Amino acid sequence: MPLAKIVWVDDEIESLQSQRMFLENKGYDVTTFTNGFDAIEFLKDNIADVVLLDESMPGITGLETLARIKEANQQIPVVMITKNETESLMDDAIGSQITDYLLKPVNPNQVLLSLKKIIDNRRLVAEKTTTAYQQQFRDLFMALNNNPDYNEWMEIYKKLVYWELEMEKSDSPEMREILASQKDEANTEFFKFISKNYAKWMHPKSDDAPIMSHNLFRYKVMPHVNKEAPTFFILIDNLRLDQWKTIQPIFAESFRILEEETFYSILPTATQYSRNAIFSGLLPIDIEKQFPLEWKNDEEEGGKNLFEEAFFRAQLKRMKRDDLKTSYTKVLHHHDGANLVNNIHNLLNNDLNIIVYNFVDMLSHARTEMEVLKELAGDEVSYRSITRSWFEHSALHQALKKIADRNIRLIIATDHGSVRVKTPYKVIGDKQTTANLRYKHGRNLNYEPKDVLAFKDPREAGLPVPNVNSSFIFAKEDGFLCYPNNYNHYVNYYRNTFQHGGISLEEMIVPVIKMVQLNPMGQPVFPGCLYDGPTLIVR
Template identity: 75%
Template sequence: MNVAKILWVDDEIDSLNSQIMFLQNKGYEVATKTNGFDAVEYVKENIVDVVLMDESMPGITGLQTLQQIKEVNSTIPVVLITKNEAENIMDEAIGSQISDYLIKPVNPNQVWLSLKKLIDNKRLVAEKTTTAYQQEFRSLFMALNDNPNYTEWMDLYKKLVYWELEMKKSDSPEMQEVFATQKQEANIEFFKFISKNYSTWVNPKSTDAPIMSHTLLKYKVLPHLEKGTPLFFVLIDNLRFDQWKAIQPTFAESFRIHEEETFYAILPTATQYARNAIFAGMLPIDIQKQFPEQWKNDDEEGGKNLHEEDFLRAQLKKLGKGDIKISYTKITNNHDGQKLVESMHNLLQNDLNVIVYNFVDMLSHARTEMEVLKELAGDETSYRSITQSWFEHSPLHQALKKIADKKINMVVATDHGSTRVKTPAKIIGDKQTTANLRYKHGRNLNYEAKDVLAFRDPKEAGLPVPNVNSSFVFAKGDIFLCYPNNYNHFVNYYKNTFQHGGISLEEMIVPVVRMTNK
């Protein structure tokens, strides 16, 4: 391992000889300077891992030196050592991006601890993460094999996402591989679980079902309507739970998060089904019955999500809330987003404001079309990173910041997630068969039974029957369904892209989060 190089800057450096020897004995290489000018010159010419610096020196002060060092190399950690505990100095030092702060007289162990924290932090965290996951692996494995119910599956998935994010701190490719395998096993078990239970959940007579798309508003949004406090329901299309975790810190800067929960997206985990179900408060089969003019099946012409506001008003009326003042805003491009930022204050007059934001969905679809996005979002880590970067700079974030200091309630949720598809599977159907890669409906579908969950009678899945003898199939795990003609081109084009419509933890178990202003 390379020796860490320390630069210690203090106008009374001779009095620190014993401290310097202590660090050298611990294996550090220590260079010394007695003033800020020399320190800046030294940093320009030499590799330095950490600078230890006295605050009050003749010539230029420690804080001024810090400023100049950061201009030379913004990434060098600087530890400020000072006699002065005055709050304004501390504030200024922290504002100037110091990495640590020590008060004189410092003892050698204190300095050593600070260096260890700065230099070895990444390595120590990586080792700790690997050890902790090794211990957790067994209990996750046991939980998976213990026949979890729908609540336990939600907890399990949250844990898996937690470890997926933690694993990024571990630089052990072996451990990351072990984790990826465990997640794959979880999805295999989850597919069996959904295959066994889904039709029971959506049966009108069912008394035991998780909160799903069509019951989300009733149980997770509308209970937070309060007289005189506007409620914002923000639906970010196609947001996985791990993507929510990526944007959570940005929300937490402006809002207080009270409940971070999940619910089950209905099948197909596709916008026109899951989102219409959320706003109508009904399964697709019932929406088609009650709104035959507005409901469109996959194979019909025209937009499939054009009537969400009508569905929402009808659901509110049915639940005895038909008289509340509501707004419904759908954002599908940046221009609409900017308009939302400008009109945000007017929305505070309403009881309920629904904002549907389509960005993540555009990203995942665009990803398959645009080679640049394939480069940018080639895996889960980069997909999260793009989501985070998008949200921080989005009109949605600007708009929400405008109401962060007002008394409001807010629920943020999504309609479905997406999964990175890796395994092609052949399917054959007639001309009317739908184009989606994660689910198909049509007549005379031919497929391998092990690759899909099939409903010969769509009514059993709470779905309309588009044509006589139509059946629905939903792809399992990371499978994507391809036609035999032009098969290889199709496979190469879509492999490793993010798709939705099928059965996976990532598509079905999705976030619903309640917040208030701070």
Template identity: 75%
Template sequence: MNQINILWVDDEIESLKSQIMFLEAKGYKVSALTNGYDALDFLRENTVDVVLLDESMPGITGLETVARIKEIDQQIPIVMITKNEEENVMDEAIGSQISDYLIKPVNPNQVLLSLKKIIDNKRLVAEKTTTAYQQEFRSLFMALNDNPDHNQWMDIYKKLVYWEMEMGKSNSPEMLEILQSQKQEANSEFVKFIGRHYADWMTPKTKDAPIMSHTLFREKVLPYLDPNIPNFFILIDNLRYDQWKAIQPIFMESFRIVEEDTFYSILPTSTQYARNAIFAGQLPVDIEARFPEQWRNDDEDGGKNLFEDLFFAQQLKHLKKDIRFSYTKITNHNDGQHMVNNIHNMLEYPLNLIVYNFVDMLSHARTEMEVLKELAGDEVSYRSITASWFEHSPLHQALKKLADKKINLIIATDHGSVRVKNAVKVIGDKQTTTNLRYKHGRNLNYEPKEVLAFRDPREAGLPRPNVNSSYIFAKGDNYLCYPNNFNYFANYYRNTFQHGGVSMEEMIVPVIRMVSK
């Protein structure tokens, strides 16, 4: 590790010689000055890693020195050291974006701990994270090989997401590679699990089925609606569990999380099927039978999600629940601003449904726009861009307006997405659908081991557009391409985020219940 340069500024610096010698014995290089003016001159000419700064000095005070240091270098960490314990001084110092605050008299170990928090924090966290994951690796391996049920699969996926996000704090490409390999193995086993159980879950009499898209409202929303306050059910489309974890801290500024859970998206993990199932409370095969005029198959003209409010009204009627509700769909920024301006009017309704379409637009746009390919090239950047979007979104603005109101808030999604890496060939006729993660058609030709296939769509709770239609779903990180221009499309879509198929990222998705603080 390179030697760390410390600047210690105190008008009584002579009395701190023993402290300086202690730090130098620990390997730090310490430069000592007695006033703010000299410190500013020094910083203009020298590179410093941390400034230790006395608050009360002749000439310019410590707080005034902080402001001028920030003009020279906005990022330099500053530790304020003071005899003054008054709260307003602390508030002003913290408001000046200092890194730490110590009260005199300070002992050498206090200063050392502060320096370690600031300088060595990332290294220490990285070392601890790597060691902890090495210990967890075996228990995750054993869990994967212990025939997990649908609840245990949710736990496995949450743990993998946790470690993936923790690894982002470390600088260990080797350990991250091991984690990605374990995640890939988990997805392979998950695909087999879905293949064995999915058709059974579609049977109404099956008791051992997870909460899925078509049972989400009945099981995870309706029981928690508070009749005495406004309830908001917000569906952020295409939101993976790790993306939720990225935006969770922003929600926690205004809301208290009561329950954080996951459920299973139905197949195909796409807006048309999974979201319609949420609002209708039915599987797609039943929606088509009940609403033949409104349901549109992939190969039919017309919007696929134009009747969510109608489907939801019918679900309430079926459940014998007389609940007055509002329905708002956001598909562009203007829609979002209109919602912000109108959010207080929603407080008049017992239940407010808000569908926010941003994340799905991001994932689709990512395949079309080179700038987004640069911005969202992997899971880390995908989470980062999601957090940045949400923090500055109309949705966040609207929720901040509700933060001081007594409300009940439930956040969910329709499906997630997976970064695809391996193109596989599929041959079909002109009626075959174009989605990269699932296809249905009459004469599909494919390698059976590369897809999950349902020759009878009704086994998967899906409509049958034609007599001989079958459905296939891409497994893990595969994506489906036709032989025509295969290499071009394989390269074009590789490493993009897609949905519609079978993976933990697409199927195990968040549902969170919150209340205002």
């Protein structure tokens, strides 16, 4: 079986017989033609992996041959071989989608290298990825077992996400399985870390805590807001770090990414807690105290995120920044997105614009309910793919493209992530116990202590006490909490769905990204900054 089938078209092919023999000795099947017409006819009825095509031939030129080959088979790789390296020729060839080009006279190793680059690219990339991960496996193993602090945990998770994305290039199921196992081990250790430290972080006088939901605005947004240029803070609900990495290249087409950081979502990693904490600048226990009419606990009737704008304006007032001209836009439905696209230019008159975009969270919940989405987003790879496809065609992307040439600051963040749940844990509670799969609160909860992090006094976790003797429990790793009633049905229904509310790297360590618009020279436009090469100096 040959390594690949090559078609070589050159009117002087007789002088290239030694090169043909060289390739055949390397395992390639080489068919030669002296003109484009014969090659085109051959390719109509025969398969080739690569076409080597001379640019200057009598009768029909290489570029004309290239165009006809592409008409018949758009996907076939073509390597142009030419004596002429003029810019116009290269523009024509590249515009016609050549895969590579070589300058005459070519030597056999040049041709071989080009073929390997084209044919063996995926295999070589996969092998290199596997080898590189094998080399880093021990480093990650050592980091996990070296009592990492909250900053080191963020770095560990970033590396795991990096390798998860890189492993998509690998065709080694064994290596992907090893990475998945290492990620599971990381989540096991992360649960222990959170169990040990979370209550300390919630203490009002703690000076050794990460940036979390309730102080995200204070430390990561407001220092960049002034009246020199509008700032857009866009919160994409339920966006994991790996999903951000998937849509990052689309943002990079129009914006320069200045800082790509992470922060910690508070518990529960659920919208009504983490997102209200972001906009209020308060822990849930303090939101309830300061806004007793607006705060709703899980079991209470009414919307749980209806007062984000009021919470945010109160936070601005506490910061003495209520002189800023601001707007708040929430996109829940298609018509909201259309309104955003139509109104985006008007927002340029404000100092700070808040945009909350709810698609990813809806996708997560819809995937649980709809069989077709369970097929389309059956695992993390397809979940990322759907996220990218959504963003490319979203109203949010359209709106940002409309203002990409304007002098703006852009901050992207989320409220929490999600995790694909696999392991069911039994929980027994009374009728007032909440229905969430990754956390529950109620009275008289019965559970296995090893399966959850429990706060018998919710105040230790910065949470309100909904009822006398209420406690909170949070599922660990990839667990989900099920009642004994109709247990097997619910286990089968929810297993392998994406859920949030509990403790995992995917839910708790989430992205916050700062970007600015690029000028025509490809440099960032950012008032108050001096750009000098790769270093950005904030004045």
